[in-house]
Amino acid sequence: MRNLIIASTSxxxxxxxxxxxxxxxxxxxxxxxxxxxxxxxxxxxxxxxEYTEKAASAFSKIGKKVVGIHTFKNPVEAIKKAEAIxxxxxxxxxxxxxxxxxxxxxxxxxxLTNGTPYLGTSAGSNICGLTIKTSNDMPIVYPPSxxxxxxxxFNINPHYLDPDTNSKHMGETRETRIKEFxxxxxxPVIGLREGxxxxxxxxxxxxxxxxxxxxxxxxxxxxxxxxxxQLNHLK
Amino acid sequence: MRNLIIASTSxxxxxxxxxxxxxxxxxxxxxxxxxxxxxxxxxxxxxxxEYTEKAASAFSKIGKKVVGIHTFKNPVEAIKKAEAIxxxxxxxxxxxxxxxxxxxxxxxxxxLTNGTPYLGTSAGSNICGLTIKTSNDMPIVYPPSxxxxxxxxFNINPHYLDPDTNSKHMGETRETRIKEFxxxxxxPVIGLREGxxxxxxxxxxxxxxxxxxxxxxxxxxxxxxxxxxQLNHLK
Numbered sequence: 001m002r003n004l005i006i007a008s009t010s011x012x013x014x015x016x017x018x019x020x021x022x023x024x025x026x027x028x029x030x031x032x033x034x035x036x037x038x039x040x041x042x043x044x045x046x047x048x049x050e051y052t053e054k055a056a057s058a059f060s061k062i063g064k065k066v067v068g069i070h071t072f073k074n075p076v077e078a079i080k081k082a083e084a085i086x087x088x089x090x091x092x093x094x095x096x097x098x099x100x101x102x103x104x105x106x107x108x109x110x111x112l113t114n115g116t117p118y119l120g121t122s123a124g125s126n127i128c129g130l131t132i133k134t135s136n137d138m139p140i141v142y143p144p145s146x147x148x149x150x151x152x153x154f155n156i157n158p159h160y161l162d163p164d165t166n167s168k169h170m171g172e173t174r175e176t177r178i179k180e181f182x183x184x185x186x187x188p189v190i191g192l193r194e195g196x197x198x199x200x201x202x203x204x205x206x207x208x209x210x211x212x213x214x215x216x217x218x219x220x221x222x223x224x225x226x227x228x229x230q231l232n233h234l235k
Numbered sequence: 236m237r238n239l240i241i242a243s244t245s246x247x248x249x250x251x252x253x254x255x256x257x258x259x260x261x262x263x264x265x266x267x268x269x270x271x272x273x274x275x276x277x278x279x280x281x282x283x284x285e286y287t288e289k290a291a292s293a294f295s296k297i298g299k300k301v302v303g304i305h306t307f308k309n310p311v312e313a314i315k316k317a318e319a320i321x322x323x324x325x326x327x328x329x330x331x332x333x334x335x336x337x338x339x340x341x342x343x344x345x346x347l348t349n350g351t352p353y354l355g356t357s358a359g360s361n362i363c364g365l366t367i368k369t370s371n372d373m374p375i376v377y378p379p380s381x382x383x384x385x386x387x388x389f390n391i392n393p394h395y396l397d398p399d400t401n402s403k404h405m406g407e408t409r410e411t412r413i414k415e416f417x418x419x420x421x422x423p424v425i426g427l428r429e430g431x432x433x434x435x436x437x438x439x440x441x442x443x444x445x446x447x448x449x450x451x452x453x454x455x456x457x458x459x460x461x462x463x464x465q466l467n468h469l470k
Binding site: 009011012013014042043044045090091093094132133134135136137138139140141142145146159161168169170171172176177178179180181182183184185194 | 244246247248249277278279280325326328329367368369370371372373374375376377380381394396403404405406407411412413414415416417418419420429
């Protein structure tokens with residue numbers, strides 16, 4: 001039975017790493033002493049060790065130990081045996097490339113389907129959708145596929161950003177980009193604003209946090225949903 | 236002998252499509268009556284016909300006819316025989332996928348190397364670099380490769396945007412993203428602000444327009460260059 005927290009971001013403005021969601025994680029990870037961390041997305045190019053230290057520092061506040069998957073000889077076994085898993089943000093293309101390189105896509109999908117609790121933030125949330133085709137990241141490496149875990153029947157757009165009506169910049173707005181996605185793909189997309197997350201438990205998918213989220217369905221006008229909305233019908 | 240205008244954008248704020256650069260294009264395309272338009276990037280998912288009409292409307296102001304490559308049975312021959320070529324912006328992943336699908340990468344490279352004048356804006360400029368790994372676009376389709384024309388020995392980042400110091404958004408800045416690119420790739424990147432372009436003529440690569448551009452070299456602090464700067468040393 002799926003048990004996932006799929007968060008827009010690790011960090012909200014003016015607060016420390018994971019700080020806004022630590023209370024939730026205390027409950028969510030209550031049966032785990034150790035969290036297996038997947039640091040592959042390497043934000044800003046930091047090393048796997050540095051990134052794991054950052055995650056460990058946050059989780060120490062709720063009494064959890066963190067181990068980086070890069071320290072295991074057999075990462076497939078590490079995932080199978082994990083009490084809990086956290087994939088941090090960074091670059092989605094780098095993350096997905098590493099997951100494929102280490103043959104972790106299938107085992108991660110199986111393990112999460114079987115109920116190992118999983119936290120994803122940003123890139124770590126993107127991979128829970130069908131594909132990374134709604135990532136915001138720069139495509140700095142070429143992964144063998146854009147297909148990901150499909151733990152949700154739709155795609156995530158993390159760090160969702162409303163159009164800046166004062167901007168003189170002519171680059172596409174986030175909404176324009178997501179609509180372009182739906183010129184070529186039919187799955188829905190949920191734009192998760194920073195501080196929002198999805199709590200997935202079995203068949204239930206509920207929006208959490210203080211903010212609304214924006215839903216993009218194929219051939220429909222985008223619309224807002226309130227925190228607490230059940231999304232198990234969305235596909 | 237290369238003869239290219241590689242522009243950050245088609246449109247600057249408060250002005251019509253290509254309007255800011257029409258005077259330059261009058262001179263640049265002086266020997267061409269007809270411009271072959273590559274509409275594959277389909278901004279906002281518009282059709283090839285609609286996009287071609289948009290380009291035709293702008294070029295009619297300087298007395299040029301525009302024909303869309305999608306109207307030719309043999310697009311390879313269309314490129315070989317073109318008097319001038321323009322590739323418009325939109326989604327870089329869609330553009331590159333279509334170029335590969337129609338076997339146009341090699342012929343485009345050869346034709347531009349031989350001197351057919353070429354204008355690229357945004358996505359149409361991205362493809363002049365080594366790869367699309369510094370595109371800003373959403374990866375809405377999976378292209379067979381990120382490698383592109385290599386008409387320049389470096390990469391372009393169009394619509395370059397300076398960090399917004401007032402923002403509370405935690406998504407990566409453009410500079411952070413480009414630095415991440417250089418954690419995995421060594422080529423330089425030029426951040427072209429809207430209204431800037433590179434004029435490439437033979438061995439000369441000169442920054443044009445009113446603004447400075449930002450250069451990212453591997454393992455160096457990024458720096459600004461003034462309009463008029465010769466970039467033929469950059470690689």
